[in-house]
Amino acid sequence: MKRAYNFNAGPSALPTEVLEKAQSELLDFENTGMSVMELSHRSKEYENVHHTAAQLLRDLLNIPEDYDVLFLQGGASLQFAMIPLNFLDEGKVANYILTGSWSEKALKEAKFIGKTAIAGSTKESNYTFIPDISSLQYNEHDSYVHLTSNNTIFGTQWHTYPSVSHAPLIVDMSSDILSRPLPVKNFDLIYAGAQKNLGPSGVTVVIIRKELLKRNVDHVPTMLRYQTHAEKQSLYNTPPTFGIYMLKEVLQWLKNIGGTEQIAERNQTKANLIYGAIDESEQFYKGHATKESRSLMNVTFTLPTEELTQQFLSEAKEKGFVGLNGHRSVGGCRASIYNGVPVEACEALADFMHSFYQTHR
């Protein structure tokens, strides 16, 4: 069986070894005579999966003791609402840095709850770069500051983070969590839908400073409070057990290959291959992002004409490349090269880009 060259933006490629393990034990998890999907979430066997997943994440990211790790449902999009519901205090302001569509959507949900501000935005440039840290405008009444670490659609990424001390710093890391080492203590809440670097869709990971759990949330429905899930170790209600099992397997795989330092190197190699193909093409391929702001996870580019773009995409598809269409709001092409995408797939894509360029230059 040949595996596709999968460049999907999420849900996306998973490590083959992980899928093979899941397949081998799908009907009989650790001699229980049951699938992991059939285990009670209150059973020893499942609880072991659940807590091991959390521990692996702690190990891989060196998460300090004063943070909780949560597994929630609803995707990053539900976090957009839960964050202001839990942390936007009356009379204060939720301050968002806009670097793409996902930041905009996060901001939009905060507006349902209270006052908001924009600390910085590169919307005018169609989000081709990350704003200068020194240009960001904070507010003494900030309830929190929010940013998006990697902009899945536009293909930009923060390479240095602002250091925020006047208010909690909350970060949507959906599309680059675990792609590189991370100084967790610089952040107060990190969240990520699993479906890019962590596993299948249906699980959302939250890493939260315990201090934030002390806020008064008496007005918030039980399921929408971080407190609820922290107190019950994400077992308040039935968690997405199979998704968390897959997450655990992906984390184990990452640990086995050497953790975040190792994957960061590999991701750099992969990105170099594709950005290399762009840079060597004398503007035949044009990157959407400025060089300084390039994402190592989502490479966005266009060809000289819409016609050539379409021809590129259709030839790529024939050759077995999947998911290269750009998002409708940017157009062009996008190669998402998350942790689960092997170097080999990026080599194949770079080769194809070179030869398409040679033919059509």
Place this chain on the structure above:
Amino acid sequence: MKRAYNFNAGPSALPTEVLEKAQSELLDFENTGMSVMELSHRSKEYENVHHTAAQLLRDLLNIPEDYDVLFLQGGASLQFAMIPLNFLDEGKVANYILTGSWSEKALKEAKFIGKTAIAGSTKESNYTFIPDISSLQYNEHDSYVHLTSNNTIFGTQWHTYPSVSHAPLIVDMSSDILSRPLPVKNFDLIYAGAQKNLGPSGVTVVIIRKELLKRNVDHVPTMLRYQTHAEKQSLYNTPPTFGIYMLKEVLQWLKNIGGTEQIAERNQTKANLIYGAIDESEQFYKGHATKESRSLMNVTFTLPTEELTQQFLSEAKEKGFVGLNGHRSVGGCRASIYNGVPVEACEALADFMHSFYQTHR
């Protein structure tokens, strides 16, 4: 490989054939060279899975055209909050019928949003029965009436539903949806976590009368509006794709074996086996529910002493029966015999109950 006798209350037993199919295509879904988990939720292949799942549910339950079928996240517990957020109007009352812990939890979330009332309750009897329909007390200001069709913990079930015309009737069918034919038009909103009769945890099914989607929900965050998900056919954000795929396979299985009429017969046979073992034991096994209110999904019972209960549970465990411990709030034993539990497992349990009774009577 021997399959366990799985009586888990949820997540619970899935049909072996469904798991085998999922296993066989786990690394290569329909010759895509990808796992179904690796497909983009915007791809033709996944969209086909998604819409087929909805259509199968429509076919199996004869869902009328003026209802939408939604696939959400967050479990039934998030519905407890979404329902009053969307439908509890200012100055009106959410009216709950209490038949167990889950009804109580649903009521508790409505209290965060607005005024509530209790149309009926059997709490005083420790929820051993379903209230008389004629005893229920409605209110002209009801925003909606809510009930729990099957009480997973106490083992009772509505066998005739009240007909409610002054307000929408909303029903938590988490633990008996698709166990029998259902007159959908008698209800305005039906919801169910998938992890009992429908598939793995992580998917929540909602069947909603389109009329209800016209309510003004301008104040509700986007992800918490039914409208949002209805308008986008449950593809507003990334859905739990693998869970929905499994749901589709379970629905296909149910259709293949003859649908709800057929499964209702099978479920009656299964329940008869276990209630038979109780009734033939001359009060050695004592059912928690009154006969009229017995659940065909969760059979709850105790033995003459706590010691015998513990001995029963530990011998059962040795013999390969899984999940027979009662919920901590009722104690004793509980056999959950959802659609995925084969008749054979119920025969084995009835046999064991008979022989344990013969030894210890």
